[in-house]
Amino acid sequence: MKLRKVTAASAVVLALALSATACGGDKKDDTSGSSSSGGGGGTIKIGIKYDQPGLGLKKPDGTFAGFDVDVATYVAKQLGYDADKIEFVETKSADRENALARGDVKFIAATYSITDERKQKVDFAGPYLLAHQDLLIKTDSTIAKGTDLNGKKLCSVTGSTSAQNVQKTIAPDAKLKKVSSYSECIAALQNGAVDAVTTDDSILAGFASQDQYKGKFKLAGLKLSNENYGVGVKKGDSATVDKINKALEKMVSDGSWQKAVDANFGPANYKNEQAPKIGVIVPNAS
Structure with missing residues (x-):
């Protein structure tokens, strides 16, 4: 009897060890989760606008549409998250820096122009669009x-x-x-x-x-200023910035970027600039 008890206990230990090994083998990107983004396991929270047609819009049926939404969805996919694992969070302009600092979202794609002042508080991937x-x-x-x-x-x-x-x-x-x-x-x-x-x-x-x-x-096509849209990331999270930059580069190279531009802005005859190079900020004329 004592031998059988020891054998049973050993079997339990072995099963637990195998289970732990299996969990450790999950290669999903860990750029989100309860510890980093406030989301549950296997999901990612992304900040967007809810009220900007063509960029970030929450539709009456609860779905989301727009260029920023397409960019965010593509990036999330490259990080290991399918569309059904994304939770879009409304992130208004005045609260973007705080949302990242609090960990409410993992990153923000919401007409977020890269400026020297903002770079003191958050890090940016991109730019992914040059607007004017x-x-x-x-x-x-x-x-x-x-x-x-x-x-x-x-x-x-x-x-x-x-x-x-x-x-x-x-x-x-x-x-x-x-x-x-x-x-x-x-x-x-x-x-x-x-x-x-x-x-x-x-x-x-x-x-x-x-x-x-x-x-x-x-x-009118006047180009009165340069607005370099970037993906906002919590200050100091350089690993996520690097991953997002690689995702953005792939989005451009495989044609998905231009497809998203055409789908969201095309009806207005929007003459967009070419996709900007990662890390290259176009300044305003002095």
Whole structure:
């Protein structure tokens, strides 16, 4: 009896050892999880915008769409996470740095322009898109250059640096209308309450690509600033930055990047820049 008990105990120990070995053999990327991203085992939390058509939009059925969503999904796949293992988290502009510092998300793809100030708080992979400040106007508009905005009604959101840039350096006599969201600006442009809307061309193209606006608006193509969109990562997490950069390079080389641009911005006739080189930031003209 004593011999059988020892044998049974040994069998249990052996089984546990084999189980531990099997778990240790999992080669899934560990860039997410309860210890690093706040997510459960085998999932990854990614910060995006919920209210930017063409970039990051939560649709009525609960699914997500947009260029940033496509980039995030591709990157996650390269890190070892299928689409059903992704939890998209709404990450508003004012809370992006805090969300990364708290570990609420593993990375952020949300029209996140790389700036020297932000690089003091977070690390960036990319850039993955070079956008520009521009104007959205009606298709029959005669506005062809920035100075044409003098005397015209211009819409942007409260606190927008884009609108300030126009008023200070481009068209000081433009009549600025400030609202709480770009959706309000687009509605005002449609009904003739304003003559133009200004912010990043990628954001404007996303709105113009919506079914209800197709053929009604166009981008002026003025390139009033350079906005280098990067993937935000928690400060000091260089390993994740390196992995995301490799994923972004592959997305460009296999054609997935251009396919995502065409699908999300194409209807607005968005003349995008070529995919930027990793680590190369295009500065604004001095």
